[in-house]
Amino acid sequence: MPLSGSRLGPGFVAFALLLAGCQQMERLSFIRPSAQPRGYTQVAPSYDVSGKKGRAESDPVLLLLSANDQLQRGQYAEAERLARQALKLRPDSGDAQTLLGAIASARGDAAAAGKAYRAAVQIAPGNGVYANNYGNWLCANGQAADALPWFERALADPTYPTPVAALVNAGTCAMRAGQPERAESNWRRALELDPQNLTALAGMAALEQERGNGLDARAFVERWLALSPEDPAGLRLAADIEQKLGDNAAASRYLSRLQAISSTSATPPRTQ
Known part of the structure; x- marks a missing residue:
């Protein structure tokens, strides 16, 4: 069943944390x-x-x-x-x-x-640059549905230099507006242009996980972590995916990596 705007689970929460600073102006x-x-x-x-x-x-x-x-x-x-x-x-x-x-x-x-x-x-x-910026502002300020046409306007500009930015923003904003199918369409289009786009990969991993498509979610999160292997949100989501797929050993490996990163970042630098 497609994901609805009111049924966001733990996997999407991790993804949302990643997106907090990822919209592109x-x-x-x-x-x-x-x-x-x-x-x-x-x-x-x-x-x-x-x-x-x-x-x-x-x-x-x-x-x-x-x-x-x-x-x-x-x-x-x-x-x-x-x-x-x-x-x-x-x-x-x-x-x-x-x-x-x-x-x-x-x-x-x-x-x-x-x-x-x-x-x-x-x-x-x-x-297109101005349209993307205004759409991004609308989405960040509680007007997600109103923002979506502005991203389409950006993409309609043949001189717009970075359509991936508008596609990623449109996907993120569509999720906020409770339109997961539209989000998927935009993220997939972004990945066709930029297969290494982290925000689109993260979005698709979380979306497929919420839909119960564990194998597809695994494929996207593995691509995400191949590019950003120490991303805490990616490791948490990967562990969640593996747990739901029944591979507890893989889930433990991801959690161990996450713990190692957390321990390192929490250790204060030594003084001589």
């Missing part, structure tokens, strides 16, 4: 997603605008580059000032609104972030 052309806490990484060189203040304060691109640099440094007030200056010069800049959303998100101001991401999609409704 797209930023600007000079920013890419990363595993860093704020979810993005500078990929263009920093611009030295010393001695060029006049140009820097009147060039929207330089302002956004400088604003992004300040955001990376944790200087949120200065980053916002620069981004708003860029927006003043270019009121139709979806990139400026996107950066303002990233700044607000880094500050923990979800409402301001949502307002900025919404403004970006209003400026450029067909832009």
Whole structure:
């Protein structure tokens, strides 16, 4: 029987913990997603605008580059000032609104972030990056069902550079909306493009486990752990899968690995 939104068991709980930080936000052309806490990484060189203040304060691109640099440094007030200056010069800049959303998100101001991401999609409704970001914000703020069309809009953009991000987000959000079949479709499409996508593998492992398809769940979790062998959520789910399949020896091996990792991480460093 397909999994319903109200019948999530222990396996899915482990998966949900993994997903807490895995939804992918797209930023600007000079920013890419990363595993860093704020979810993005500078990929263009920093611009030295010393001695060029006049140009820097009147060039929207330089302002956004400088604003992004300040955001990376944790200087949120200065980053916002620069981004708003860029927006003043270019009121139709979806990139400026996107950066303002990233700044607000880094500050923990979800409402301001949502307002900025919404403004970006209003400026450029067909832009896949902006659509993915707004959908991701909606999903993270209790509006999962409303978020799903935005991921579809992102995927409809032929210039969208990372469709896997939107597919993974759509799968995660579909589960939150109680639509497991839609989640499966999106995760499988993501894995066709990126067979090593951890979030999609984790999602499929947990989903198949909840459906009672232990062998399929095992196959997905083994692929997950082959890529991330010390992932606690993956080890817990693998142990649960093996227990339900009746292989207690395999379950014990996974639990032993999990215990070893927990013991290592809990041991304080020695001092000389």
